[in-house]
Amino acid sequence: MTINCKGTLVNLSSPKVMGILNVTPDSFYDGGRYNDETALLQQAEQMLEDGADFIDVGGYSSRPGADDIAEEEELRRTVEATTLILKNFPDALISIDTFRAKVAKENIGAGAAIINDISGGTLDENMIPLAGQLAVPYIMMHMKGTPQNMKQMATYDDLLKEITFFFSQQIAKARDHKVNDVIIDPGFGFAKNIEQNFTLLQHLDHLSILDKPILAGVSRKSMIYKTLGISPDEALNGTTVLNTLCLQKGANILRVHDVKEAVQCVNLFGRMTGEK
Known part of the structure; x- marks a missing residue:
């Protein structure tokens, strides 16, 4: 349960918090909030002060039906x-939220x-080999289709069996390409309706x-x-409730918009389970 992040070993046996920092105009919750340098740095600083272990930078909205944007714009x-955050907070651990290898x-x-990678390596065949070449941790998420059509693809004969099979296949590919640290994300909301979630x-x-x-x-x-x-x-309270359930069900990382509340959730859960 230890991953190597630029030489820093992060132990995931105690849950960690990943703060979401979208630099997009159209994300479903925070689109357009952090598109200037001052707002971006203020949010990154707040997340780190609140206890974020990772900051997840995304430049492509993956909400259902979002517009497809050019690779150059996402870049x-x-x-x-990423450059701005690390210039001001050099010890920050940044994950890049993208399905494009470049x-x-x-x-x-x-x-x-x-x-x-929200596509778990299915939208860019170069992504998994790249993760191996760069020797970086790789988060593979389960999704069917693309953000543009995934709502129409929420059909399963056996949800858990299909997701498990998907991960077993992609983990094998990652192993073949010498990806040492793989994290799996079941993809709540991605080609899944509310009942399936x-x-x-x-x-x-x-x-x-x-x-x-x-x-x-x-x-x-x-x-x-x-x-x-x-x-x-208005969904912060509900988020905290479900984050707690995720921890009870074995989640090692909570990816959240609200870092302070998630860290409190992790700390209280740790107290209940006897972790210090």
Whole structure:
């Protein structure tokens, strides 16, 4: 459960928190909030002060039906953000949220430590080999289709069996390409409807059979706000509840918009389970 981030060994046997920092105009919750340098640095600083272990920089909105953007634009957004954050906070551990190998490579070159791929290697055949070449941790998420069409692909004969099979295949590819540190993300909300999301949450611990750290990303998602009849802005309490359930089901990393509350959640969970 230890991953190597630029020579720093991070032990995931005690849960960690990844703060979401989108430099996009159209993300479902925080789109457009951090598109200038001052706002970006203020948010990065706040996340680090609140206890974020990682900052996840994304320049391509993956909300259902989001516009496809050119690789050059995603590169510009993310490399500028990664460079700026590390110039001001050189010890920050940044993950680059992208399914494009070129974007991942340029951001790792700019100092990012982790690749976070929503497609799990299915949208760019060069991504998994690149993670091996760069010797960086690789987060592979389960998704069917693309952000543009995934809502139409939420059909499964056996949800857990299909997700587990997907990961077993992709983990084998990662092993073949000498990717040492693999983290799996079941992809809440990605080609999954609300009922399927809750089934996945109920059985999240099933994925422990893969013997890989698990990342859970439920922060302010529609499984919360549509179930409760509220907006994403009102979904922090529901996020905390589901984050707690994810921890109980074996999540090693919580990917969140609200770092302070997630860190408190981890600390209280640790107290309950006897971790210091």
